[in-house]
Amino acid sequence: MKVRFPRLPLMLIGSLLFVSVSMFAHHGTFVSYDTKHPVTLNGVVAEYHFTNPHTQLYFDVTDDKGNVTRWAAEGPAPEIWVEAGWGKKRTEATLAPGTKITITLSPARNGKPVGAAAKIFLANGEQVGPAGAGEPPNQ
């Protein structure tokens, strides 16, 4: 039995493994966000903007008492998504309003519901966006 290993996907995986995790180098992210204490939230997408300088995700988190908090999360710039195969149409369709997500982010140091997104997962477990990019640098 001849085993074939498709070359292109493996090259992509190899490239992605070396993607820098320092996307937070923009905009003083270390200063504004607590990257040492990321939090994971379950929410529902309200808005998503695939634009410079950082993609923006607005989502609602409901607590045990039914109170809803609107969160804002910034993510990597569009060209980083695009380079990894996540174009605008695909990403906006994946994060359409009403989509349930689980998101890990570094929260704002001033306590406001704002964060720097590290990972976003859909309800079916699929990760949204380039795997590996956007990890908080201290993990």
Next chain:
Amino acid sequence: MRIARLHAQIAGVCLFLALATPVLVQGQDEEPGPPDAAERQARARTLPRIQPSDKKFDPHDLAGIWTRSSSPRGFTGGGTCADCGDRGYGKNVPPMTPEGKKMFDTNKPSYGRTLGSADAAAHPDEDIGRRRAVSPANGTDPYQYCNPMGITRALIFPHPIEFFVLPDRIIQHFSWGEGIRTIWTDGRKLIDDPDQPRWWGYSVGHWEGDTFIVESNGHDERTWIDHFGYPHSDRMHLEERYKRTNYNILELNWTITDPKVYTKPWVGDTKRFHLIQTKDITTVDGWAGMMEDPCAPADEVDQFDKRIRDLTGTKPN
């Protein structure tokens, strides 16, 4: 026999992965922040540097897309390739004049170690310019409102830069922020006092041997030398010396002379760029090469600044 062949194929793939991808990883990105950023930097230093190529090249040919990004292609969200130099212009900052110090204190950057933090205090060997970061909402970085970055800062930013070589000038097109900078190569000398300051300065270039020397002045003083907020006046003179040392590597050495701000010439740190091909930067709809990447106030200010960045200030807005 089949298992031996499978093992050989797996070994071949692993070897392929190890060798095939030009590995350019974050090395000297000096973005400190929390203390354990040091661990990250230490880890990054063990990773390979730019891979030189044995392809023949013309040292007088600077055309192409050059980048200081740490990915084999164009973008990494800010990470810089190993051995390419960090995100500052230079570590050996000369003493400032009284006027220069005033300008320095006015600038409030959001990069570097956080102002007043234990992390900042733990590195007294570093110039204070790199240890005074505030939240962007409380800062004065002109680029946050899409003002042009200016030459030195744009050359430092680790996103692609395309050099177009024309008969009478070289144009540097900076991907991030879509900056365009002209270097006149028609033999003209720099005039002492250009008619107007320019965000991208007034530059002339000539060859000496295999080194391309660029001199510029007439810089609009609202730009920062780098993202740590080091100032310059409208009398700054910048000399850049470019040398293509390998098919794959462009080296930049530079010096700032600005007696209004700095009491001595400021020799910057060496920066290196690696060459990427248009076809290496890909999108999902066939567009390749330099991407459209403007700083558009409609996005930067109206959306991002107002709805996210300004909410993260560390004092009441």
